[in-house]
Amino acid sequence: DLDTQGWQVLDRAHYLHPFTDHAGLRQTGSRVAVRGEGIYVWDTEGKRIIDGLSGLGCVNIGYGRRELVTAAAEQMLELSYCQSFFKTTHRTAVRLAEKLTSMLPGHLNHVFFQSSGSEANETATRLARRYWDLEGKPGKKLFIARELAYHGSTHMAASLSGIPPMHYAGGDIPLSNVHHIRTAYQYRHGAGMDAAEFGVVAAGWLEEKILELGADNVAAFIAEPAQSAGGALCPPETYWPEIQRICRKYDVLLIADEVVMGFGRTGKWFGLYKYGIEPDIMQLGKGITSGYLPLSATVIGDRVADTLIDKGGEWAHGYTYSGHPTCCAVALENIRILDEEKIIENADATLVPLFKAGIESFADHPLIGDARCVGLMGGLEIVKDKKTRESYAYEAHIGDHCSAEALKRGLAFRANGDTMSLMPPLITTPDQLAEIFAIAREALDATAKHFGV
Numbered sequence: 001d002l003d004t005q006g007w008q009v010l011d012r013a014h015y016l017h018p019f020t021d022h023a024g025l026r027q028t029g030s031r032v033a034v035r036g037e038g039i040y041v042w043d044t045e046g047k048r049i050i051d052g053l054s055g056l057g058c059v060n061i062g063y064g065r066r067e068l069v070t071a072a073a074e075q076m077l078e079l080s081y082c083q084s085f086f087k088t089t090h091r092t093a094v095r096l097a098e099k100l101t102s103m104l105p106g107h108l109n110h111v112f113f114q115s116s117g118s119e120a121n122e123t124a125t126r127l128a129r130r131y132w133d134l135e136g137k138p139g140k141k142l143f144i145a146r147e148l149a150y151h152g153s154t155h156m157a158a159s160l161s162g163i164p165p166m167h168y169a170g171g172d173i174p175l176s177n178v179h180h181i182r183t184a185y186q187y188r189h190g191a192g193m194d195a196a197e198f199g200v201v202a203a204g205w206l207e208e209k210i211l212e213l214g215a216d217n218v219a220a221f222i223a224e225p226a227q228s229a230g231g232a233l234c235p236p237e238t239y240w241p242e243i244q245r246i247c248r249k250y251d252v253l254l255i256a257d258e259v260v261m262g263f264g265r266t267g268k269w270f271g272l273y274k275y276g277i278e279p280d281i282m283q284l285g286k287g288i289t290s291g292y293l294p295l296s297a298t299v300i301g302d303r304v305a306d307t308l309i310d311k312g313g314e315w316a317h318g319y320t321y322s323g324h325p326t327c328c329a330v331a332l333e334n335i336r337i338l339d340e341e342k343i344i345e346n347a348d349a350t351l352v353p354l355f356k357a358g359i360e361s362f363a364d365h366p367l368i369g370d371a372r373c374v375g376l377m378g379g380l381e382i383v384k385d386k387k388t389r390e391s392y393a394y395e396a397h398i399g400d401h402c403s404a405e406a407l408k409r410g411l412a413f414r415a416n417g418d419t420m421s422l423m424p425p426l427i428t429t430p431d432q433l434a435e436i437f438a439i440a441r442e443a444l445d446a447t448a449k450h451f452g453v
């Protein structure tokens with residue numbers, strides 16, 4: 001029965017939020033969300049917000065689907081929990097593992113479950129190390145990841161992430177077995193090159209790093225098909241085939257973090273279909289349940305799985321909630337809805353072209369230096385000077401200003417540094433998309449005015 005202020009006081013008193021400046025939060029207070037339906041979320045003031053970000057890139061199917069609630073309730077009543085450590089399994093996890101592998105290329109035949117994307121990356125990297133140990137190459141210990149990557153917040157996942165503030169946020173990270181290369185960020189690293197040429201150049205940074213470290217020391221390269229939290233960084237078409245070639249040439253495992261890209265974000269079911277990636281290991285999360293419950297999956301190719309199974313004995317790794325029945329039931333129902341309602345195919349056919357046109361229409365906005373997208377993930381990079389590509393000083397917090405302007409007008413529009421990101425739910429209608437872009441433009445105009453542009 002509290003009003004907004006009452007909730008904000010309690011929030012500040014007891015609840016520490018992820019990735020939040022809590023002193024700053026004392027000044028502004030939090031928006032208190034109470035209900036969601038479709039692409040909308042309402043707060044305690046009755047204000048309706050369009051969720052232009054699908055939560056954190058997870059609510060692909062939209063809020064409030066009752067079928068998912070029913071699936072969870074039925075599973076809880078039947079078998080609310082089941083461990084699978086001690087020669088026990090349960091039908092829902094088996095069904096989901098079978099379903100996922102049936103949707104993926106033939107060599108991806110095994111699935112390990114966790115609750116979060118961070119944990120999936122822990123599984124993937126431990127598994128890569130385990131694989132090389134079992135193959136008699138214990139020297140292959142190093143991981144190569146990319147600048148501006150986001151892979152999660154546990155020690156290894158934060159180390160793999162290429163976002164420096166995360167490395168100062170506690171812990172001796174990045175761990176010493178992680179190395180970073182430049183990413184396929186053409187606006188910053190490929191000026192003057194055409195996209196095809198840049199893709200090959202950017203992939204070459206991986207080869208350089210492998211040669212520098214020594215191929216006998218490198219366990220795996222890990223990357224998102226396209227980078228989300230780094231600021232909607234979408235590689236040219238030539239990038240991934242070249243990465244694939246380099247990994248094969250030097251016998252380096254390829255790990256694809258599809259925690260955001262999986263389940264439709266690129267307009268295809270998985271980013272690997274969009275870009276033609278054949279990973280040895282891939283991680284899924286977020287959209288696997290459309291964010292209704294926490295679940296992630298590490299999908300493992302035959303090469304690694306066969307070694308683990310045939311040579312490995314017990315692999316001492318796992319989580320209490322690995323394969324949680326209720327989460328698996330919700331994932332199965334989410335996949336059924338995505339499939340039967342052809343949500344991804346429809347989004348790809350109708351929404352993706354509109355989204356691309358909408359994003360690209362900002363290219364001539366006085367604040368926008370680069371407008372880029374893949375599928376239903378887009379980024380608008382704010383710059384101070386479009387000619388020199390100079391950014392605003394960090395202290396100006398121009399992206400945060402733009403976010404706040406959008407929120408005032410009813411749109412969640414995230415600032416990743418100075419890049420404004422949009423990742424609308426896949427069920428957004430063309431009219432709703434037009435409204436999203438109209439509000440985004442108003443927010444950018446208001447920001448330009450405030451900064452005297």
Ligand code: PLP
Nearest residue numbers: 116117118150151152224259260
């Ligand atoms: N990998 C990617 C690409 C992500 O974007 C995220 C989260 O945003 C993660 C991993 C970590 O997932 P989680 O927050 O569920 O641990």
